[in-house]
Amino acid sequence: MRPVRAALSGVVLAGLAYAGARPIGPLPPLGSLLDPAGGLWAVARAAELPASAEASVPGLGGDVRVVYDRRGVPHIFAASEADAYRALGYVVARDRLFQLELQVRAASGQLTELAGPRALDMDRESRRLGMPRAAERKLAAADSASPSGRALRAYADGVNAYIDAMPARELPAEYRLLGVRPRRWAPIHSLHLMNRMGYTLAYIAPELDRSAAAGRVGAAAAASLFPADAPIQEPIQPNGQRAPRFDVRPLAPPGTPEAGAGLASAAVRDFFPTASLAQRTAQPDDARGWMASNNWAVAPARSRSGHALLAGDPHLELTLPSIWYEAHLVVPGRLDVYGVTIPGAPGIVIGFNRDVSWTFTNTGADVLDFYRETVDDDAHPTRYQVDGAWRALERRVETYRDAAGAVIGTDTLLFTHRGPMRRTGEEGRARWVSMRWTVLEPSNELAAFQQVAHATTVAEFQATMAEHFRSPAQNMLAADRGGSIAIRSTGRFPVRPDSLGGMVERDGSVSASDWRGDRPLAEYPQSLNPAQGYLASANQQPVDPQQVTGYWGGSYDPWRALRINALLRADSSVTVDAMRRYQTDPGSERANLFVPRFLAAARRAPAGMSARDAASLAEAARLLGEWDRRYTRENTRAVLFEAAMRELVERTWDELIEPGAEPAVARPPSANADRVRRGDAAPVPARRVATPSSAALAQLLADSASPWWDDTRTAGVREDRDAIMAASLVAGLARARRDAGEPDAGGWTWSRVRHANVGHLLGLPGFGRHGVSVQGGPGTLSPSSGNGAHGASWRMVVEMGPQVAAWAVYPGGQSGNPASSRYADRLRTWQEGRLDSLVVPRAASEMGAGASVLTLRPRR
Amino acid sequence: MMILPLVLLAVAFAAGTWWLGWWAVPLVALAYGVWRARRSPDARRAPAALLVGITAAATWALLLAASAASAPVAELARGLAAVMGQPAPVLYLATVLFPMLLAWSAAAFGESAVTRRRASASAEPAAIRRSA
Numbered sequence: 001m002r003p004v005r006a007a008l009s010g011v012v013l014a015g016l017a018y019a020g021a022r023p024i025g026p027l028p029p030l031g032s033l034l035d036p037a038g039g040l041w042a043v044a045r046a047a048e049l050p051a052s053a054e055a056s057v058p059g060l061g062g063d064v065r066v067v068y069d070r071r072g073v074p075h076i077f078a079a080s081e082a083d084a085y086r087a088l089g090y091v092v093a094r095d096r097l098f099q100l101e102l103q104v105r106a107a108s109g110q111l112t113e114l115a116g117p118r119a120l121d122m123d124r125e126s127r128r129l130g131m132p133r134a135a136e137r138k139l140a141a142a143d144s145a146s147p148s149g150r151a152l153r154a155y156a157d158g159v160n161a162y163i164d165a166m167p168a169r170e171l172p173a174e175y176r177l178l179g180v181r182p183r184r185w186a187p188i189h190s191l192h193l194m195n196r197m198g199y200t201l202a203y204i205a206p207e208l209d210r211s212a213a214a215g216r217v218g219a220a221a222a223a224s225l226f227p228a229d230a231p232i233q234e235p236i237q238p239n240g241q242r243a244p245r246f247d248v249r250p251l252a253p254p255g256t257p258e259a260g261a262g263l264a265s266a267a268v269r270d271f272f273p274t275a276s277l278a279q280r281t282a283q284p285d286d287a288r289g290w291m292a293s294n295n296w297a298v299a300p301a302r303s304r305s306g307h308a309l310l311a312g313d314p315h316l317e318l319t320l321p322s323i324w325y326e327a328h329l330v331v332p333g334r335l336d337v338y339g340v341t342i343p344g345a346p347g348i349v350i351g352f353n354r355d356v357s358w359t360f361t362n363t364g365a366d367v368l369d370f371y372r373e374t375v376d377d378d379a380h381p382t383r384y385q386v387d388g389a390w391r392a393l394e395r396r397v398e399t400y401r402d403a404a405g406a407v408i409g410t411d412t413l414l415f416t417h418r419g420p421m422r423r424t425g426e427e428g429r430a431r432w433v434s435m436r437w438t439v440l441e442p443s444n445e446l447a448a449f450q451q452v453a454h455a456t457t458v459a460e461f462q463a464t465m466a467e468h469f470r471s472p473a474q475n476m477l478a479a480d481r482g483g484s485i486a487i488r489s490t491g492r493f494p495v496r497p498d499s500l501g502g503m504v505e506r507d508g509s510v511s512a513s514d515w516r517g518d519r520p521l522a523e524y525p526q527s528l529n530p531a532q533g534y535l536a537s538a539n540q541q542p543v544d545p546q547q548v549t550g551y552w553g554g555s556y557d558p559w560r561a562l563r564i565n566a567l568l569r570a571d572s573s574v575t576v577d578a579m580r581r582y583q584t585d586p587g588s589e590r591a592n593l594f595v596p597r598f599l600a601a602a603r604r605a606p607a608g609m610s611a612r613d614a615a616s617l618a619e620a621a622r623l624l625g626e627w628d629r630r631y632t633r634e635n636t637r638a639v640l641f642e643a644a645m646r647e648l649v650e651r652t653w654d655e656l657i658e659p660g661a662e663p664a665v666a667r668p669p670s671a672n673a674d675r676v677r678r679g680d681a682a683p684v685p686a687r688r689v690a691t692p693s694s695a696a697l698a699q700l701l702a703d704s705a706s707p708w709w710d711d712t713r714t715a716g717v718r719e720d721r722d723a724i725m726a727a728s729l730v731a732g733l734a735r736a737r738r739d740a741g742e743p744d745a746g747g748w749t750w751s752r753v754r755h756a757n758v759g760h761l762l763g764l765p766g767f768g769r770h771g772v773s774v775q776g777g778p779g780t781l782s783p784s785s786g787n788g789a790h791g792a793s794w795r796m797v798v799e800m801g802p803q804v805a806a807w808a809v810y811p812g813g814q815s816g817n818p819a820s821s822r823y824a825d826r827l828r829t830w831q832e833g834r835l836d837s838l839v840v841p842r843a844a845s846e847m848g849a850g851a852s853v854l855t856l857r858p859r860r
Numbered sequence: 861m862m863i864l865p866l867v868l869l870a871v872a873f874a875a876g877t878w879w880l881g882w883w884a885v886p887l888v889a890l891a892y893g894v895w896r897a898r899r900s901p902d903a904r905r906a907p908a909a910l911l912v913g914i915t916a917a918a919t920w921a922l923l924l925a926a927s928a929a930s931a932p933v934a935e936l937a938r939g940l941a942a943v944m945g946q947p948a949p950v951l952y953l954a955t956v957l958f959p960m961l962l963a964w965s966a967a968a969f970g971e972s973a974v975t976r977r978r979a980s981a982s983a984e985p986a987a988i989r990r991s992a
Contacts, residue, residue: 006972009909013886013965016958020882027944031882034955036923038881040940041955044931173936177943766942819936 028179040176042169047820049852057086057161059154060858066091067850069839072814072822074854075328077844081450084329085151085346087856089158089185092325094854096343096816097182098172099321100159102761103344104189107196108132109398112409114178116402120409125274127398128413130420131199134440135191141442148447152187155346159185161859173818174762180403190446193344198439200316201362202472203275204554207370207503209690211264216689217655218255225251225692228501229545231699232558234565236475236487236537237525239544242569244562248699253707254655260429264505267370267433270424292557292783292790293361294583295477296536296564297485299529304573307801308479311579312350312359313781316793318758320768320824322812324349324794328840329453337453338806338840340794347449350794352806355456356480357798361537363473363489366501366553367438369515371418371508375432384416384432385509393421416508434508436515438492443470458486458528465490466521475525475537481800487535488526489542493519493552501551523550534568536561538781558695559779562589579797580807583781584833586630590694590779591641595629597701598644601725613730620644620733623743631777633751638777639740640748644732645694645778651711651724652697656688694779750777757788758811758827760818767818772811772831782833795835807835862907866915869907873919873963882959885916889963893970909971913964917956924955 020031032039049068057064062079064087069075074091078084093100105111109126111119126132143149163182175182206226213222234244269276292315300306316323324340329348339351350359375381376390383390394415402408414421421434448468455461458478465476465488473491494515496502506513525542527535538560542552566589567582568574602621605614620640627637700708704721711719711727719727741747751773760767774791776782784791796808811830815822829836841847869892876884889912896908907915927933934948941948 005968009965009968009972012961013969016962016965017883017886020958020962030954030958034920034958035877035882036920036927036955037878041924041927041933041936044933044936045927047932047936173940764939764943766939766944818939819932821932 023179028177032176032179038168040173043171043173043176043817044819046167046170047815047817048822049854052853052855054855054857055090055161055165056859057090057158057856058859059157060086060856062858064856065844066854066856067844067847068852068854069847070851071326071826071836071839072851073326073328073839075330075839075841075844075847075850077330077332079331081147081331081335082150082154084331084335085450086154086158086161088327088329088341088346089155089160090162090856091158091327091854092341092343093159093162093185094170095814095822096321096325097163097166098174099761099816100185100189100343101183102174103196103342104192107192107199108135108189109400112400112402113405114180114403117408120400122274123400124409124411125272126199127411128420128422129199129271129435129437130413130415130440131195132192132398133396133413133415135188135195138191138442138444139188142444146447148444148450151346151450152190152446155190156185156187172816173767174764177764178403190344190346193342194445195439197342197445198437198472199275200472201474202367202437202439203272204364204366205268205272205276205368206366206553206555207264207505208268208276209265209555210503212689213656213692214258215265216254216257216659218252219258220252221254222258223252224249225696226555226690227696228503228551228553230541230556230558230695232562232695233541233544233546234558234561235525235540235544236489236535236542236561237527237544237548238530238532238535239547244558244565245544246699248702250703251696251700251706251708264370264503266425267435267505270422270433271420271435292539292560292781294536294538294560294564294781295359295361295475295487296534296568296579296582297477297479297487298568298574298579299485299533300483302533302568302572302574303799304575305799305801307799308481308483308485309574309576309579310352310357310359310477310479310485310796310798310800311583312357312477312794312796312798313583314350314360314793315783315791318756318789318791318793318811320758320760320812320818321816322793322810324810324812326808326810326814330842332843335453336842338838339796340810345446345449347446348453349449350796352798352800352804353453353455354481354804355800356458356461356478357800357804357806358452358461358476358478359796360474360476361539363475363491363542363552364539364554364556365473365489365491365493365542366503366551367471367473367492367494369436369494369496369502370505371416371434371436371513372505373416373421373432373434373508378432381414381432384421384434386417387509387511391417418508418514433505436494438471438473438494441470441492443468443492445469445471456480457482458484462486462488462490462526466524475539475542477535477537479798479800481802481804483800484529485535486526486528487537488524490524493524495519496551499551502553519550523548525552532569533572534574536564536568538564555693556695557693559588559590560781560783563587563779563781576797576799576805576807580795580833580835583792583795583797584775585781586632586635586775586777588629588631588777588779590698591627591629591631591638593698593701594645594694595624595627595641598641598725598729599625601722602729604722604726606723606726609726616730616733617726620729623733624729631750631754631775631780633749633773633775635750636744636748638750639753640732640736640743642732642778643735643739644729647728647731647735648725649691649694649697651719651728652700652708653688653691654711654713655708656690656692658687658689750775754784755788756784756791756811756831758824759789769824769827772827774831775833792830795830797835804840806838806840808838809835862911865907866911869912869915870919870922873916873959874923877920877923882962885920885959886962886966889913889916889966890970893967893972894974896967897971897974909964909968912967913960913962916963917960920959921956924952 109123210226294313328338339348374385400409418436540561756772
């Protein structure tokens with residue numbers, strides 16, 4: 001027995017030793033996973049901040065005292081600004097180390113070094129866009145001796161001081177699961193992060209939708225469906241009107257598909273494969289719904305307290321940990337700024353000081369153009385032609401590595417003076433196209449964030465932003481203690497060489513195609529202390545095209561702007577609490593417009609409708625008529641309205657269905673509804689090349705006989721508006737029943753249907769919070785997009801009285817440690833639309849003991 | 861009198877895990893197995909390999925329980941279990957089974973290896989005598 005025992009124990013020992021030290025499949029090494037002292041379990045011991053701690057940081061000029069309040073917000077009291085940013089780097093790394101690294105790797109195309117070959121496509125997109133190259137050029141152009149250059153280095157020192165001295169138990173769980181160690185921070189990483197912001201917010205390519213639509217219904221119809229100017233106007237820069245204006249024009253009818261129209265969209269898809277895929281696969285309301293930031297400010301004359309009020313409500317992807325990290329930086333006599341920073345950015349991005357508060361929404365301007373280039377060799381180009389002369393192409397080799405450092409891919413990239421160049425389009429029609437994008441051009445947004453922290457008036461705020469902030473263009477709203485409110489769409493807006501806007505591909509062989517500088521500051525959409533006494537932006541078109549001409553591009557969603565303007569117009573004595581309530585207001589101007597039209601169509605039931613459909617239509621109309629058009633969590637009728645809207649989109653824009661995606665056998669809508677109701681059929685999937693906005697649909701309502709209403713899938717029948725709306729309502733009821741059960745059985749309750757899904761950064765299911773029921777729906781100020789992955793990322797209200805007072809929340813918590821009580825502790829407050837009162841001490845002595853104290857000392 | 865060796869083993873497992881890491885468990889168990897095998901059979905009242913494994917498991921369970929007394933171990937377990945698609949008890953079970961099997965196999969292997977060597981060494985003179 002002894003030899004057998006020896007062999008058996010030896011085999012088991014060897015197997016366990018291997019499993020303990022080496023990853024097996026997706027599992028990390030079992031030893032470091034299960035070890036209760038230093039393994040993954042140790043993450044729990046690092047979950048909470050100790051009552052007090054000390055650390056030494058190289059480069060500090062003096063001691064820095066960091067007092068965490070009960071919400072986990074670090075209040076940093078330093079003797080110099082460089083020390084404050086050094087400490088900021090330290091505390092952000094302490095709470096969000098993995099997030100710091102992941103975001104930068106995503107921006108710089110180095111995710112494969114964490115996640116292996118599965119991240120190669122994402123990395124390729126970042127690098128082929130020239131994102132790392134742009135960051136390198138921005139760093140090279142920056143003045144390292146300037147205050148922002150010093151802050152950049154100080155921040156990196158702070159992050160690295162934490163990494164170097166990090167106790168083993170504090171290594172974040174994600175590193176342990178991936179089996180990798182943290183990378184040291186370099187100043188360029190902060191610039192990668194800023195580029196990532198640009199990628200997220202300035203990837204506006206209206207040519208994708210318009211050219212795809214032109215390939216199906218012709219250029220005139222496509223321009224009509226995807227116009228440069230929004231058909232519903234209530235712009236950011238007040239236009240003097242006291243109500244929204246509907247610029248209703250008949251939509252050009254569907255025409256002959258335009259050959260070659262898909263070239264521009266092919267370029268977009270080739271340069272932005274990940275982003276354009278996400279756009280193409282989004283639900284009709286998602287494409288614009290996720291970009292749903294709001295901000296508004298009220299002048300003292302319209303606030304009950306007599307002080308200026310400001311509300312910030314940027315909507316972004318919802319993640320755990322959150323994109324934002326709350327912090328307060330104090331350097332006595334020099335700096336006192338509170339707000340949120342993005343981990344990796346040495347500065348407060350949105351927030352306030354004692355005199356000024358500020359917040360942003362995305363402008364959504366089209367700042368991206370494509371150029372068809374002439375090259376010397378179609379297979380292996382080395383030069384490109386401009387005005388008859390050949391210029392050398394810049395060549396750059398990108399190498400992709402896995403976590404072990406092994407090379408898993410290489411790319412040779414080419415650049416013209418405009419930006420990255422690549423071969424695009426189908427074989428036979430492929431050509432070389434270069435791209436120019438403001439995100440890739442010289443700028444220093446970090447300097448803007450650092451310097452604006454010193455602003456004492458909205459004028460100073462605006463001057464600083466105008467000087468430094470280039471991309472992504474933002475609608476920057478500010479209010480000051482003197483009672484001024486102001487907004488300006490700030491960023492770089494290129495001047496094109498012609499009147500064709502940004503939706504065409506230009507001839508790159510002539511310099512006359514190039515941008516001719518930027519719009520001057522005076523032309524930026526802006527307003528200071530308007531007579532109406534309030535300002536609001538919600539990603540709508542920034543200026544009224546009847547007042548200011550010129551191309552801004554973008555695609556605009558009017559509903560939220562209409563709603564917030566209606567709320568502010570109706571309240572001449574706005575309180576802080578009203579500002580808070582508006583952020584989750586359940587009212588919808590979209591529903592206010594479409595519901596009566598559905599009901600009217602139901603009253604004019606089309607002749608020839610079967611008795612069964614007529615009964616169904618009457619029932620649907622009765623149910624819809626019971627709705628107060630508010631997306632409260634407890635409402636039980638929004639389900640029907642949304643189902644009907646979805647059916648309406650599918651029936652109206654059938655001309656845009658992708659070739660080959662039409663149903664094999666055309667069926668009248670009512671017959672299909674019957675089959676769906678019986679449960680024999682799912683709704684016909686309608687994959688469109690592009691989906692016009694609900695504003696375009698609203699525009700179409702005025703033309704009851706437009707050919708767009710005809711459902712081309714129903715042979716021998718020509719539907720008008722009322723027929724389609726009635727059929728959509730009938731089918732919507734069937735869809736709602738199929739998806740959510742009988743109307744009053746509980747399944748139609750909005751809280752059971754609409755959820756926010758706050759996923760973990762790596763998509764790890766146990767570390768996310770899913771199915772969070774929220775108030776709001778399409779078109780409301782807090783729309784919560786269809787998959788729930790986007791939403792209000794930071795809600796803030798600031799009262800600019802003699803003593804600044806502020807309230808805020810974000811959907812998450814300060815800690816990146818999933819075991820921490822500070823990981824998702826704010827989610828409930830956020831879900832219920834409440835805000836936390838912020839503690840804003842002037843000195844450490846005002847803080848008392850705080851929840852935790854960290855003392856950073858210079859390393860001797 | 862088996863208690864004292866077990867307590868000493870537990871202390872060694874705990875200290876080794878805390879200061880050196882998980883691989884201290886097989887090292888301590890291996891050393892124990894060798895030590896036990898070198899004692900004369902009459903003196904072998906010290907615990908056998910299976911008991912060593914159980915001691916290692918108990919030690920890690922105690923370390924985990926000590927963490928849980930002051931840290932959100934259960935919260936972490938819920939999250940990790942969802943990440944791995946397993947119920948949380950599986951994680952706890954794995955945390956005690958892993959050191960148990962490691963310690964048992966290392967102790968048994970160490971003991972068997974030394975015992976075999978001693979057996980072959982003591983058998984050799986007899987074989988020589990027989991051939992002579």
